[in-house]
Amino acid sequence: MPLTRKAYRAAILHSIADPAEVGIEASYEYFEDGLLVVDNGQISALGHASELLASLPADIEITHYQDALITPGFIDTHIHLPQTGMVGAYGEQLLDWLNTYTFPCESQFADQAHAEEVAGIFIKELLRNGTTTALVFGSVHPQSVNAFFEAAQKLDLRMIAGKVMMDRNAPDYLTDTAESSYLESKALIERWHGKGRLHYAVTPRFAPTSTPEQLTLAGQLLGEYPDLYMQTHISENLQEVEWVKELFPERKGYLDVYDHYQLLSERSVFAHGVHLCDDECARLAQTGSAVAFCPTSNLFLGSGLFNLPMAEKHKLNVGLGTDVGGGTSFSLLQTLNEAYKVMQLQGARLSPFKSLYLATLGGARALRLEERIGTLQPGTDADFLVLDYNATPLLSYRLKQSKSIAETLFVLMTLGDDRTVAQTYAAGNLVHQR
Structure with a gap:
């Protein structure tokens, strides 16, 4: 098969650790203008677009998403x-x-x-x-x-x-x-x-x-x-x-x-x-x-x-x-909406970053697959999503008020559902397009 290399540009967020163990700030990586590079179904690079763009070949196909967030599947x-x-x-x-x-x-x-x-x-x-x-x-x-x-x-x-x-x-x-x-x-x-x-x-x-x-x-x-x-x-x-x-x-x-x-x-x-x-x-x-x-x-x-x-x-x-x-x-977004309420009823808090962890890296660790899935680390399988900030009129209006990635993430988990998922990629292949 010919080598396939593609890049995806958007806001990018993934968990790198359990917030319960390392604290919230050390538990995730966020790139406001990020770039994800995929080679033959695997992630080969992740970082700030400003730093990575220069290293890419001139003819690489770059898909640029506006008002969207890329996360692990x-x-x-x-x-x-x-x-x-x-x-x-x-x-x-x-x-x-x-x-x-x-x-x-x-x-x-x-x-x-x-x-x-x-x-x-x-x-x-x-x-x-x-x-x-x-x-x-x-x-x-x-x-x-x-x-x-x-x-x-x-x-x-x-x-x-x-x-x-x-x-x-x-x-x-x-x-x-x-x-x-x-x-x-x-x-x-x-x-x-x-x-x-x-x-x-x-x-x-x-x-x-x-x-x-x-x-x-x-x-x-x-x-x-x-x-x-x-x-x-x-x-x-x-x-x-x-x-x-x-x-x-x-x-x-x-x-x-x-x-x-x-x-x-x-x-x-x-x-x-x-x-x-x-x-x-x-x-x-x-x-x-x-x-x-x-x-x-x-x-x-x-x-x-x-x-x-x-x-x-x-x-x-x-x-x-x-x-x-x-x-x-x-929908795991809807499931996280319920998880937040389950914690509230017990007088406990569920931060949006712990929620992200549970839906991605936490699940991968539960399955002993964290070397392959659950993050966007280079070397892992290119299983990722594009979440659309304008998926519904209410979501679009609400996210315009957001002042941080924490707030944006929480709103996605509270108001989001299947409509929020614009695209789903598995092993670098587009397997769902809304």
């Missing part, structure tokens, strides 16, 4: 592909919601054509909202994951997904067995893991829907393939926490169930964690595991408020998750 650390068709379903808390809406919707993925259709819609929605990497739950059917990875591979996206493992406490039409879930997961791993920018995640839905035999085999898979991911749910809803105690009376608590079956690792991501205790946060941090903070769905399903300050105290990796369909938006 957003990273969604928890979302469900098969729930796209039931997002915004009325009136239940977690366990009833699963039985009333989720399981019937997921059953449709036994049909290959349906799986392919929804995978296409789902990926378009991610990219329209500026999400360039997601950690994705499939359904119990292998075809849900095959359809998703096939669609993601065509666009050279960095995506992680897995087939749900679920052999009890769910309708007969939607369960596998310990043995079949192991064999089907293994076949998907062999086919997709490490292919292009794709990765596989072992995916027991949550402790109540897996027998000890199935959880044992999930742990076995992690042992057989060293760099696999593991994703599941934990401590989302108080009823669910009680149910886990009844099902696993021999274990100390919810996290201890997963710990016992060797599912805690540097690539393990636990969604929600609303009702975790101090000891559980410490154990997650000790094992290098991460939590996906899903404010939109935690509010929508009435699950509770995630304690981010407690996670920070333990230096626990936290990413952000939309959790569609419990969450009601594919």
Whole structure:
């Protein structure tokens, strides 16, 4: 292939560290008139336009954006592909919601054509909202994951997904067995893991829907393939926490169930964690595991408020998750709008720079991909967004009053949504144009 080199000029902002660890000022880089240079799908230079322009060849194509901000692509650390068709379903808390809406919707993925259709819609929605990497739950059917990875591979996206493992406490039409879930997961791993920018995640839905035999085999898979991911749910809803105690009376608590079956690792991501205790946060941090903070769905399903300050105290990796369909938006900007309110309700503040961190570098660290994505550092994949300051009349008017990049960023996260994302680039390719 011929060498492709392009440059993009605009205001540019990215996180370089967690504000909770280094303070706000040291956590980001901002170039009011910045330049991003991309070579063959990777970022090769970043800096002030005035300093970099002279070093570029005369014939390089430079795209200049006015009234716009370039940021890294957003990273969604928890979302469900098969729930796209039931997002915004009325009136239940977690366990009833699963039985009333989720399981019937997921059953449709036994049909290959349906799986392919929804995978296409789902990926378009991610990219329209500026999400360039997601950690994705499939359904119990292998075809849900095959359809998703096939669609993601065509666009050279960095995506992680897995087939749900679920052999009890769910309708007969939607369960596998310990043995079949192991064999089907293994076949998907062999086919997709490490292919292009794709990765596989072992995916027991949550402790109540897996027998000890199935959880044992999930742990076995992690042992057989060293760099696999593991994703599941934990401590989302108080009823669910009680149910886990009844099902696993021999274990100390919810996290201890997963710990016992060797599912805690540097690539393990636990969604929600609303009702975790101090000891559980410490154990997650000790094992290098991460939590996906899903404010939109935690509010929508009435699950509770995630304690981010407690996670920070333990230096626990936290990413952000939309959790569609419990969450009601594919937009991480909208998700940050809700995250701010979740913190406010607990008497805590969420700075716009911590928010940016959660949606980008924090997510990359949760996924152990910070060498590849989550920043705009030279050498990383060219996954980035162009956010339009004039996306809506209100946003345009409000940003004209802004006196700092902190204010601008906060307004984007409060008033912004899919309309704010003018363009999405993945591996240097334009994959969404508004």
